[in-house]
Amino acid sequence: MNELVVATKNKGKLADFQTLFTDRYIVKSLYDYPEVPEIIEDGDTFHENAAKKAETLAAYLQKLVIADDSGLLIDALGGKPGVYSARYAGEPKNDQANIDKVLSELDGVPTQKRTARFFCVIALAEPGKETIFAEGACEGRITEKPTGSNGFGYDPIFFVPSHGQTMAELSAGTKNQLSHRARALTALKETIEGVWPK
Known part of the structure; x- marks a missing residue:
């Protein structure tokens, strides 16, 4: 069975990928390759960052590598924080x-104009082959104050209208079904069926 390296040290993210690919690959992570160089995510788009991680590591390891980049896009802020989501406040x-920075910037913006989405791009790279991409999004809006204690990042202020709760109020199972990463993973699995050998 071929090996698939997930470009992460995030155990939760790794578990998501393992669930999807263990029937096709031996799934490993960056914990298995501590010698790999750190990849600086300096792209202007999620696609650029995901591709840079996947392609750089695929070339370095000479293995099949999967990487993702994701963030929050807020319409009233012109798509910010975008690729800078993780370090938006510095x-x-x-x-x-x-x-706090997002809520401050949205101060006075009415509910109907606080629309936003979590967006994820996944890149699958193998030396000598064209990189495959998949995307996923979860639509919602930004609340006026944080609610809920589950999840991480912007989850407490990301309200999911279809469920009437913020991401941080949803159960882990529900969040995993709705999330941008889950949707991107589903799209990726559909894309690679028949493209990559088992």
Whole structure:
């Protein structure tokens, strides 16, 4: 069975990928390859960042590599924080500081204009082959104050209208079905059926 390296040290993210690919690949992570160089995500788009991680590591390891990049896009802020979501309030990255900055920038913006989406791009790269991409999004809106204690990042201020709760109020199972990453993973699996050998 071929090996698939997930370009992450995030155990939750790794578990998502393992669930999807263990029937096709031996799934490994960056924990299995501590010698790999750190990849600086300096692209202007999620596609660029995901591709850079996947393609750089695929070339370095000479293996099949999957990587993702994701973030929050807020319409009233012209798509910000976008690719800068994790460090929107500056270094070091801090979820609460990021939330505070977003809420401050949206102060006075009415509910109907606080639309937003979580967006994820996944790149699958193998040396000598064309990189495959998949996308996923979860639509919602930004609340006026944080609610809920599950999840991380912007989850406490991301309201999902279809469920009447913020991401941070949803159960892990429900969130995993709705999330941008889950949708991108589903799209990727559909894309690669028949493209990559088992």
